[in-house]
Amino acid sequence: MAVTTAQASAPETATREIFMSEALREAIDEEMTRDPTVFVVGEEVGVWGGAYAVTQGLLEKWGPDRIVDTPIAEAAIAGLGIGAALTGSRPIAEFMYSDFMGIAMDQIVNQAAKNRYMFGGKAKLPLTYRAPFGAGTGNAAQHTQSLEAWFAHVPGLKVITASTPYDAKGLLKSAIREDNVVIMFEHKAIYAMRGHVPEGEYLVPIGVADVKREGDDVSVITYARQTHHALEAAEQLAAEGISVEVVDIRSLYPLDTDTILRSVRKTHRAVVLYEAVRFGGFGAEIASQIQELAFDDLDAPVLRVGAAHAPVPFSEPLEQASFPGTAQVVESIRQSLKGVY
Amino acid sequence: MAEQSPVSTNGRAGGDDASNGVLEQLSDDQLRWIYLIMRRIRRFEETAEEAFRAAKMRGALHFYIGEEATATGVCAALDDGDFITSTHRGHGHCIAKGARMDKMMAELFGRTTGYCGGKGGSMHIADIELGNLGANGIVGAGIPIATGAALGSKLRKDGKVTIAFFGDGAGPTGAFHEGVNVAATMNLPAVFVCENNQYGMATHADFANAAAIHNRGPAYGIPSASIDGNDLFEVYATAKKAIDRARRGEGPTLIESRTYRHKGHTVLDQKNYRTKEEIAEWVARDPIERFVRAVNESERLDEDDFQAIDGQIEREIEHAVAFAEASPWPTVDVIERDVYVE
Numbered sequence: 001m002a003v004t005t006a007q008a009s010a011p012e013t014a015t016r017e018i019f020m021s022e023a024l025r026e027a028i029d030e031e032m033t034r035d036p037t038v039f040v041v042g043e044e045v046g047v048w049g050g051a052y053a054v055t056q057g058l059l060e061k062w063g064p065d066r067i068v069d070t071p072i073a074e075a076a077i078a079g080l081g082i083g084a085a086l087t088g089s090r091p092i093a094e095f096m097y098s099d100f101m102g103i104a105m106d107q108i109v110n111q112a113a114k115n116r117y118m119f120g121g122k123a124k125l126p127l128t129y130r131a132p133f134g135a136g137t138g139n140a141a142q143h144t145q146s147l148e149a150w151f152a153h154v155p156g157l158k159v160i161t162a163s164t165p166y167d168a169k170g171l172l173k174s175a176i177r178e179d180n181v182v183i184m185f186e187h188k189a190i191y192a193m194r195g196h197v198p199e200g201e202y203l204v205p206i207g208v209a210d211v212k213r214e215g216d217d218v219s220v221i222t223y224a225r226q227t228h229h230a231l232e233a234a235e236q237l238a239a240e241g242i243s244v245e246v247v248d249i250r251s252l253y254p255l256d257t258d259t260i261l262r263s264v265r266k267t268h269r270a271v272v273l274y275e276a277v278r279f280g281g282f283g284a285e286i287a288s289q290i291q292e293l294a295f296d297d298l299d300a301p302v303l304r305v306g307a308a309h310a311p312v313p314f315s316e317p318l319e320q321a322s323f324p325g326t327a328q329v330v331e332s333i334r335q336s337l338k339g340v341y
Numbered sequence: 342m343a344e345q346s347p348v349s350t351n352g353r354a355g356g357d358d359a360s361n362g363v364l365e366q367l368s369d370d371q372l373r374w375i376y377l378i379m380r381r382i383r384r385f386e387e388t389a390e391e392a393f394r395a396a397k398m399r400g401a402l403h404f405y406i407g408e409e410a411t412a413t414g415v416c417a418a419l420d421d422g423d424f425i426t427s428t429h430r431g432h433g434h435c436i437a438k439g440a441r442m443d444k445m446m447a448e449l450f451g452r453t454t455g456y457c458g459g460k461g462g463s464m465h466i467a468d469i470e471l472g473n474l475g476a477n478g479i480v481g482a483g484i485p486i487a488t489g490a491a492l493g494s495k496l497r498k499d500g501k502v503t504i505a506f507f508g509d510g511a512g513p514t515g516a517f518h519e520g521v522n523v524a525a526t527m528n529l530p531a532v533f534v535c536e537n538n539q540y541g542m543a544t545h546a547d548f549a550n551a552a553a554i555h556n557r558g559p560a561y562g563i564p565s566a567s568i569d570g571n572d573l574f575e576v577y578a579t580a581k582k583a584i585d586r587a588r589r590g591e592g593p594t595l596i597e598s599r600t601y602r603h604k605g606h607t608v609l610d611q612k613n614y615r616t617k618e619e620i621a622e623w624v625a626r627d628p629i630e631r632f633v634r635a636v637n638e639s640e641r642l643d644e645d646d647f648q649a650i651d652g653q654i655e656r657e658i659e660h661a662v663a664f665a666e667a668s669p670w671p672t673v674d675v676i677e678r679d680v681y682v683e
Contacts (some may be wrong), residue, residue, distance in 0.1 A: 039496055071522065079482075079489045089493040115467075116680070117460055121679030180681045
């Protein structure tokens, strides 16, 4: 996929900063302008403007034939995307919370993911599912999960997630242009994060990780909001002379194993950081690939840092302690340096 | 037997071979096509069963024999570009939507020349170009997809109608409710055709569904009809009305087509949940025989017409089996191919 760099198209806009929710909205709006078959469908995407305001103003601009409000019916929303995609449209179907995807699991996993393969490669599903995920918002156990590993496990799906407004916009635009089913997980704690987004057209390719900070002593492999905890930890440890590299994978499937291995072969230590329940989470896949492919380069066992083995609790001190924060990441990096867990 | 409803063709008695004027609306070519399709479905499955019992194929075969009038009558009322979603019992829908029997048979044999290159099998035959959005191994799952296809048509203003075929076994699923409710709220060009063949495996439709499925039409604010699914003419007339209505932008319809599978759930069947008498009673209402009797009485087609079609089908079947048997097995290098568009 061709990547147009921001620098090439609009160097004078290098200082523009917008929220991640705005960056996502720009991605949708631009792709709707580019392709008349693109439309948005989901709960409260129209009049309300999306539960996290991503589609705010789009109904007024595009009308109800392009911004389609649905009843509360996640299986139907998933199916609307499939049926419309199979017949010539390019839908963006939104789940209000990724936790609600359980209701649509058959449509996503048995239908959307498998149609192309089961039908011998003759079906094409240019379909993007968007889903807010992640903890830290006080919404308790059924609105804060990180279930991305479920979907990365299913052949036929691509799974992406962004840590910055720039990546969010570029990744979502790539997803919409894909002729495959792409699930974009959007961490709800960073919708209101501001970041640099140039005004010109650009894409962030799916399947390419991004080194968000270069370092020499330890690699932290992470994604989405945890990228920021890793960057904060790296900053703190830099004061002590510890040099941390932060790799934001951006895409769970396809996974950019090369970038991960390149980093680990340089630092010889890896901390895999994710916000999902640690046991059986996507970090286990990353850790496993590192030990399979770079075992001899490692000076310490690969360390996984993830959430507690419990549903996400409501009460703030419990919730904050249930998933990794910067302090825990700092501690984990120290552990990795010692090699003693 | 048909109950009062906006689209029902009222006043037709079950087992009645007269067409109540519907036959007269069909051209001789349409009558020939209908006979061709119903006989193709039956001969395809009879042949597939022989091949299965001879261990030439594996997996599961869900037979549509006895239900031919529903797929055929509905598809006879469709335009070529219209869409359908199908079920695990989907051979009939595929053939009625125009699928080739050689490519279907090759798929059942697991060969590269099959519709899915051997990756789908009996339960996953699709032909997107023909508007067949796929058979489905998950009961009820085609319904939300059909709703999505209908939404796509509404948004693209392509004038197409989508049929969701499903069985009485899908009546209790959440997918039914979500799919039909959303189609009704959005006034989509969809027709939901429930083939009530009485049993989901051994579980009777009346046990599985708290009330008759067609009764749900008013609950969703859409027209519904309960029809004799073994009466080709009643199926055609009811489907035509519902399809025309959908195409005019007036929204979806729910049709419950009462029919019966002559065969077991699959090749393997417990045979302990229905009586020989019950089966015999339904075999006596065979939809193909009833159609032929009605056409004979009308003197629209003669014996030569039927024989010519039968002869054509036998040649097609012979070719389909030979084609399937002679076709190569897939090579293992394709296992991970076509998971994604590259």
